[in-house]
Amino acid sequence: MxxxxxxxxxxxxxxxxxxxxxxxxxxxxxxxxxxxxxxxxxxxxxxxxxxxxxxxxxxxxxxxxxxxxxxxxxxxxxxxxxxxxxxxxxxxxxxxxxxxxxxxxxxDVLNDCVADTAIALYVDLLRGTSAADRYVRRGDWLSKGNFPLATKASGRKVGILGLGRIGKVIARRLEGFDCEISYHSRNPVAGTSYRYAASPRELAEGCEVLIVAAAGGAGSARLVDAGVIEALGPRGYLINIARGSVVDQDALVDALLSGRLAGAGLDVFVDEPKVPEDLLALDNVVLLPHVGSGTHxxxxxxxxxxxxxxxxxxxxxxxxxxxxx
Missing domain, CATH: 3.40.50.720 (NAD(P)-binding Rossmann-like Domain)
Incomplete structure (x- = not known):
């Protein structure tokens, strides 16, 4: 020192x-x-x-x-x-x-708003809210009929990667959706009844939605790698409100394009404000310009x-x- x-x-x-x-x-x-x-x-x-x-x-x-x-x-x-x-x-x-x-x-001062953003992505991603909005604006409701069925947001198995200040607030909000919550952090968190997973991969294997709330930095770079994304699987969803560096962005894009992941909600990216071009046309991906704490x-x-x-x-x-x- x-x-x-x-x-x-x-x-x-x-x-x-x-x-x-x-x-x-x-x-x-x-x-x-x-x-x-x-x-x-x-x-x-x-x-x-x-x-x-x-x-x-x-x-x-x-x-x-x-x-x-x-x-x-x-x-x-x-x-x-x-x-x-x-x-x-x-x-x-x-x-x-x-x-x-x-x-x-x-x-602390931004915990609530970042958690709210995670929940907004969660509901939007599973229910297809912004995709449905685009459907209406394009005139597809009139020309193609009803919007395709979405996925129920309540009662899902949700894994939180990083049960710190923000992760705990996200978990409390998800309790209102009757979700079954598990988590992975460097060590088990005292005073919580949520199930602890020993690794990010184990967490992904046991959940339907993985929310990334881990701190950025060299220690968490690509913590969500190709193996974690594979474990989440073709019916799984990934949400990232932490740092773009925590997720292997290339592996994520590849999984989304090949259908090996059901969808993603992203507020952060590796090289902001650049967003992978391949994601822009995907209706099963919600893209936000790093607005997690963006309230007055x-x-x-x-x-x-x-x-x-x-x-x-x-x-x-x-x-x-x-x-x-």
Whole structure:
């Protein structure tokens, strides 16, 4: 472990903004801390970091951009990475721990809305809601007759991969659908009656719908691999509201195209905002543009916690919601 974060001098603190942020966050860090935006163009960025990299003590970013390995190395006096969002897999946490750099995120405040998005995908996917909407808009109801029968959403066997903060909220909502819930996490979760599966594959073998709610990062990359997708099978559905990296996207696309998976509901992708072209024409796939936490209320709460973390780091040297001790 590196040295503990020190209290920063609010009069001389130098803040770097990495990537776009909510307007209220951008405006506040610029007004209160004189934050400087990291250039987007690679050549301009390299020159900027060579000249100014040593001046920055705090970086404010989001889960989409983060402070990766090379950028962190280019900031030798960095003391904290303040992250807007619950995901922080784009930040080199291992290097941060080694150097004593505090990394924060915004947990809990987005649990409800991300869980709601998972349930929206669940109902849409099984009942074909958005596909039926397209059916009406194309005039197919008039020309082709009734929309094909869908799948009952209640009473299904649902597996949750990652029974953390968000996974637990998803499970509670699914109880209202009379679902039989099982889960897999690194270790069994105390205080729950849900069935524990020893591996992602075992979880997939025992469920009809697999909901991915695991944290992103190197440790969970392609946790849902081709074997897990095969175990879910041609009558199974996959929903991902976690990170695109948790699922082997190529294996998923292949299974959907070949009919070895019944359908998928996806809010996240490997290389956002790029979405595999093959998925766009599939009516058994629901595609969302990473809107899991995308409500006015939740984004405002995330902004408040981001700014509160920054203020706490500057004034006390410690964060309100660090992602590591």
């Amino acid at each position: 590196g040295p503990k974060p020190r209290v920063l001098d609010m009069n001389s603190i130098s803040v770097l903004q990495v990537g776009p942020l909510m307007p209220v966050v951008q405006e506040t860090i610029a007004r209160d801390y004189g934050a400087v935006r990291l250039p987007d163009a690679p050549e301009e960025r390299a020159g900027f970091l060579a000249r100014e990299g040593g001046t920055f003590e705090v970086a404010v970013t989001s889960g989409r951009f983060g402070v990766g390995t090379e950028l962190m190395r280019a900031l030798p006096n960095l003391r904290a990475v303040v992250n807007f969002g619950v995901g922080y897999d784009t930040t080199d946490v291992a290097q941060a721990v080694e150097r004593g750099i505090t990394v924060t995120n915004t947990p 209320e939740t984004r405002a709460a995330m902004a408040d916690l981001t700014l509160a973390n920054l203020r706490s780091i500057v004034e006390t040297g410690s964060a309100l919601s660090p992602v590591h001790p």
